[in-house]
Amino acid sequence: MATTALPIASERQNPLVRVAGLIPGILLLAAIGLAAKWIEQSINGYTKAHHIVFPNIEYVLWAIVIGLIIGNLVKVPAIFQPGIDTYEFWLKAGIVLLGSRFVLADILKLGGISLLLVFIEIGGSLLLMTALGRAFGLRPKLINLLAIGSAVCGVSAIIASKGAIDADDEDASFAIAAILGLGAISLVAFPLIGHAIHLSDHSYGLWAGLAVDNTAEATAAGALFSDTAGKVAVLTKTCRNALIGFVVLGYAIYWARKGQAETIGNKAAFLWRKFPKFVLGFLVISLAVSLGFFDKGQVASLANLSRWAFLLTFAGVGLRTNFRELSKQGVKPFVVGVLGEVLIAVLTLGLVVGANRIWTL
Amino acid sequence: MSDNQKVDTELASKHGLRLSTDAWAVWVALLLAVLVRVGVLQHISW
Numbered sequence: 001m002a003t004t005a006l007p008i009a010s011e012r013q014n015p016l017v018r019v020a021g022l023i024p025g026i027l028l029l030a031a032i033g034l035a036a037k038w039i040e041q042s043i044n045g046y047t048k049a050h051h052i053v054f055p056n057i058e059y060v061l062w063a064i065v066i067g068l069i070i071g072n073l074v075k076v077p078a079i080f081q082p083g084i085d086t087y088e089f090w091l092k093a094g095i096v097l098l099g100s101r102f103v104l105a106d107i108l109k110l111g112g113i114s115l116l117l118v119f120i121e122i123g124g125s126l127l128l129m130t131a132l133g134r135a136f137g138l139r140p141k142l143i144n145l146l147a148i149g150s151a152v153c154g155v156s157a158i159i160a161s162k163g164a165i166d167a168d169d170e171d172a173s174f175a176i177a178a179i180l181g182l183g184a185i186s187l188v189a190f191p192l193i194g195h196a197i198h199l200s201d202h203s204y205g206l207w208a209g210l211a212v213d214n215t216a217e218a219t220a221a222g223a224l225f226s227d228t229a230g231k232v233a234v235l236t237k238t239c240r241n242a243l244i245g246f247v248v249l250g251y252a253i254y255w256a257r258k259g260q261a262e263t264i265g266n267k268a269a270f271l272w273r274k275f276p277k278f279v280l281g282f283l284v285i286s287l288a289v290s291l292g293f294f295d296k297g298q299v300a301s302l303a304n305l306s307r308w309a310f311l312l313t314f315a316g317v318g319l320r321t322n323f324r325e326l327s328k329q330g331v332k333p334f335v336v337g338v339l340g341e342v343l344i345a346v347l348t349l350g351l352v353v354g355a356n357r358i359w360t361l
Numbered sequence: 362m363s364d365n366q367k368v369d370t371e372l373a374s375k376h377g378l379r380l381s382t383d384a385w386a387v388w389v390a391l392l393l394a395v396l397v398r399v400g401v402l403q404h405i406s407w
Contacts, residue, residue, distance in 0.1 A: 092386030281387035301405035
């Protein structure tokens with residue numbers, strides 16, 4: 001999850017002007033998303049009408065591809081940028097609304113399994129990335145940023161920890177570029193591997209949620225496989241996100257003890273500040289659905305609102321991935337990232353297969 | 362979960378309306394849920 005410059009959080013400006021400034025970019029996201037949906041429906045319609053056997057390519061892929069083409073081949077006018085940056089807002093709103101598709105019992109079962117695997121994944125990822133970074137002679141704080149980004153929640157985790165461990169802007173840029181580049185690769189690689197080894201929807205969703213770093217990419221990688229896999233990927237990724245504060249706090253204390261970062265005063269306040277609030281929103285909606293607060297039609301409406309929010313998100317994921325910018329960041333952190341991510345993907349796949357034998361996911 | 366969170370608390374105290382992306386997303390989603398519940402938003406299709 002990259003940082004979003006929602007107008008509400010930006011500097012002093014008339015709120016109405018700020019909201020108006022979002023409209024062009026949001027319309028662009030919507031246009032890309034709708035075009036993606038139209039392409040999916042058109043291909044499906046054509047192949048059905050002509051009795052052609054063709055795999056269903058989800059709108060998710062088309063939205064990302066169209067976004068990538070526009071973002072990399074055309075210089076998007078600055079007027080669109082504030083609205084494009086809202087993709088993270090739509091992602092989080094979509095996750096909260098996705099809570100309507102889980103009753104609490106599902107969350108307790110799947111979330112419990114996910115949480116257990118998430119603990120193992122975080123520990124394993126931190127160790128792996130640290131070992132690889134040291135082997136390649138990367139700077140210590142860059143190693144930490146890469147480790148946190150790959151263990152917890154990608155770009156957000158890097159940004160959250162950058163301030164806490166007082167890392168350089170350059171290190172943060174390296175780490176973010178590596179995580180975003182790998183996120184783009186995972187969108188293609190994960191669904192292909194998942195289908196090749198015949199993972200079930202649940203197993204694949206769990207794997208994507210554990211191994212793909214950025215929440216937007218994890219959501220997209222899950223949805224590219226199937227609707228159910230997307231749901232499970234979001235739940236698993238949400239469990240990972242929920243732990244960000246603890247990981248960042250650990251690193252902040254480590255660097256403060258070395259005298260290279262500010263000491264954390266109130267640890268509870270620090271944890272609350274870093275805690276992703278959308279996790280709470282997700283649980284509130286799920287609780288309301290579990291208590292029968294919404295009827296069946298209303299639950300379907302909430303689920304569809306979540307899909308619309310994700311549609312805008314996926315368009316934004318494609319638009320903001322700029323390969324030229326990513327390639328400027330150098331090779332070494334990317335090599336460490338690739339090696340680390342491949343090992344983490346293998347580790348988490350092993351965890352999922354193991355968990356599947358115990359719980360039949 | 363981002364830079365916005367850093368400004369979250371300070372902004373919330375100084376300028377009541379300023380929230381992080383995270384918090385805005387939650388409030389907007391909850392508002393949509395309430396609108397669906399009371400029937401203002403109905404039959405949202407996909």
